[in-house]
Amino acid sequence: MKLAVIGTGKTGGKVVELLTGEQISDTFDVNNKPTVEKLKKADAAVIFVPGSAVDDVFDVVLESGVPAVWGSTGYEWPQDLDSTLKKAGVKWLKASNFSLGMNIIRRAIKVISEGSEMLDNPEYHIHEIHHVHKKDAPSGTAISWKQWLGKDADITSERKGDVKGIHELTVKTAAESIFLKHQAHDRAVFAQGAIWAAEQVVKDDIGPGFYDFSTIFDQAIDR
Incomplete structure (x- = not known):
């Protein structure tokens, strides 16, 4: 090909x-x-x-x-x-x-979304970090995470250095927190x-x- x-x-x-x-x-x-x-x-x-x-x-x-x-x-x-x-x-x-790994994450987010229905008043937060030259914020991936989650999640962005891409989802209640993170090490x-x-x-x-x-x-x- x-x-x-x-x-x-x-x-x-x-x-x-x-x-x-x-x-x-x-x-x-x-x-x-x-x-x-x-x-x-x-x-x-x-x-x-x-x-x-x-x-x-x-x-x-x-x-x-x-x-x-x-x-x-x-x-x-x-x-x-x-x-x-x-x-x-x-x-x-x-x-x-x-990232093929990101699509595994996507399927995991669906499970978290469905399971969080049983939690007591959960709050959702997505944070993404990219290199300083990335022009769009939030990243397209962070927006996709929110769409996959299907919940009212706050998104925050950070630009520093030559970070290839870090995305983290936090699901928090008064009694516990759940974290899901993906980090790209190389483009x-x-x-x-x-x-x-x-x-x-x-x-x-x-x-x-x-x-x-x-x-x-x-x-x-x-x-």
Whole structure:
């Protein structure tokens, strides 16, 4: 499988590092912008551009028709994107966090959410820490944690150093506290997950449309 990599910053650069030369069809950045013709040479595209730059590559990726894996956060995806992709026969996948371990966390949060119904007046708090260059706050992952939890949880954010990503959920009552924490030690974990996602999205049993990484992960787990 040959991948086109759009965005070669902190995480996109890790994707390039993990792939061998024959696995890369091309790499694109602000100095080498993707074209439909070049993208069509790839089996799939892995895209790590900021949310503010999605519109710059959106149309060309769509027109190319290649399956695309998006790691862009802080972007409001069109509500009709799923139907647009289905009509075009195109497969896209998005994630706020490509860590496979994070998806294990997601399933654990569901258990905590259901079990906390038995607790006495629980309070929920999510805290996330990232590097100082991360522009969106709270992180897309923290927002996802709150969605997975399905509870009224406060979210706090912290930016320091070169932290790859720390997320912690606290469930507190007057009598006890529950902590769930995920910490990324290397951005390779996100690159590995994005490559895995690209391998999944090209499969014939996945039809056109706009997918969340969690949906594809659960399909693989439950097979």
